[in-house]
Amino acid sequence: MAQQASTSHTPNEHIVLRPPTSQNIASLRRLNSLLLPINYPKSFYNDILASPTTTRLTRLAVWLHSVPPADPPPTDGGGGGDGDPEAQQQQQEDPGVTVGGVRCRLELPPPPPPPPPQEVVEGEADGEGAGGEEQIQTGGAIYIMTLCTLSPYRHLGVGTRLVASVLRAAVELGCKEVYAHVWEANTEALEWYRRRGFDVDTGEVVKGYYSKLRPAGARVVRRRIGVGDAIAFAAKVDGDGEGEGEGEGEGEGLGGLEGLEG
Numbered sequence: 001m002a003q004q005a006s007t008s009h010t011p012n013e014h015i016v017l018r019p020p021t022s023q024n025i026a027s028l029r030r031l032n033s034l035l036l037p038i039n040y041p042k043s044f045y046n047d048i049l050a051s052p053t054t055t056r057l058t059r060l061a062v063w064l065h066s067v068p069p070a071d072p073p074p075t076d077g078g079g080g081g082d083g084d085p086e087a088q089q090q091q092q093e094d095p096g097v098t099v100g101g102v103r104c105r106l107e108l109p110p111p112p113p114p115p116p117p118q119e120v121v122e123g124e125a126d127g128e129g130a131g132g133e134e135q136i137q138t139g140g141a142i143y144i145m146t147l148c149t150l151s152p153y154r155h156l157g158v159g160t161r162l163v164a165s166v167l168r169a170a171v172e173l174g175c176k177e178v179y180a181h182v183w184e185a186n187t188e189a190l191e192w193y194r195r196r197g198f199d200v201d202t203g204e205v206v207k208g209y210y211s212k213l214r215p216a217g218a219r220v221v222r223r224r225i226g227v228g229d230a231i232a233f234a235a236k237v238d239g240d241g242e243g244e245g246e247g248e249g250e251g252e253g254l255g256g257l258e259g260l261e262g
């Protein structure tokens with residue numbers, strides 16, 4: 001088991017995580033272009049809003065000028081996006097400043113080979129169980145494609161909250177791991193991931209990953225999603241019913257990330 005963080009901080013009330021919308025997505029693009037060594041095309045951002053899953057796996061950290069009420073009404077726990085009236089309302093009241101963001105991709109495992117014809121039971125074809133319910137245990141992985149915080153807003157818990165939102169999504173989606181590429185010379189970011197339970201030592205180094213940087217390699221950092229994450233996440237949900245969206249309690253109770261979400 002990888003090392004877990006143990007420090008705790010008081011959450012910064014000015015920072016909220018918001019789902020991406022057509023109104024705020026340009027601010028995520030500007031932030032990433034400013035801070036990251038890879039320039040992602042417009043389609044990278046259009047794809048976020050086109051897919052509910054990718055919308056769920058993308059969050060903007062917004063610095064609010066005014067502090068929201070201590071006990072905001074519970075949100076719908078959903079993917080947000082343009083249809084989220086609460087997020088829209090809050091955004092109109094105080095659009096805030098986008099100071100961080102994460103954008104991920106869900107990677108599904110290859111589908112199992114189809115069973116021999118005699119084993120197909122009526123009602124269980126096409127991935128449906130006997131009750132025809134959607135299968136949510138994907139067994140896949142979440143790949144963190146971009147994660148960054150604007151320099152003056154670092155060390156306030158923004159990055160921790162963003163990564164915790166990803167871990168939470170991993171639990172919800174039944175994923176087995178979360179992983180990312182980190183520039184091999186970025187010891188600060190590698191240590192940062194290590195302190196959040198990622199294994200940074202055994203992952204492969206992908207040579208030439210960052211064409212603009214020297215050295216150009218990227219270290220793959222991985223964090224397994226375990227039963228402890230599922231229990232911590234469930235405890236959080238059962239404890240106060242807090243869901244996703246505006247002011248979401250990302251990171252709380254998530255495998256050593258509690259209290260670090262800022």
Ligand SMILES: CC(C)(COP(=O)(O)OP(=O)(O)OC[C@H]1O[C@@H](n2cnc3c(N)ncnc32)[C@H](O)[C@@H]1OP(=O)(O)O)[C@@H](O)C(=O)NCCC(=O)NCCS
Pocket residue numbers: 005007009010011012035100144145146147148149150153154155156157158159160161180181182183186189191192195260261262
């Ligand atoms: C890596 C990165 C995302 C971290 O972002 P961040 O917002 O500064 O992260 P956090 O604030 O959550 O954590 C930084 C430190 O502040 C501390 N901190 C957290 N909440 C705090 C609070 N409320 N008050 C004071 N300090 C706090 C954390 O404990 C942490 O220290 P630790 O790692 O020793 O535990 C940021 O440095 C960055 O954008 N780097 C450039 C891009 C990059 O490298 N991305 C990663 C590769 S994908």
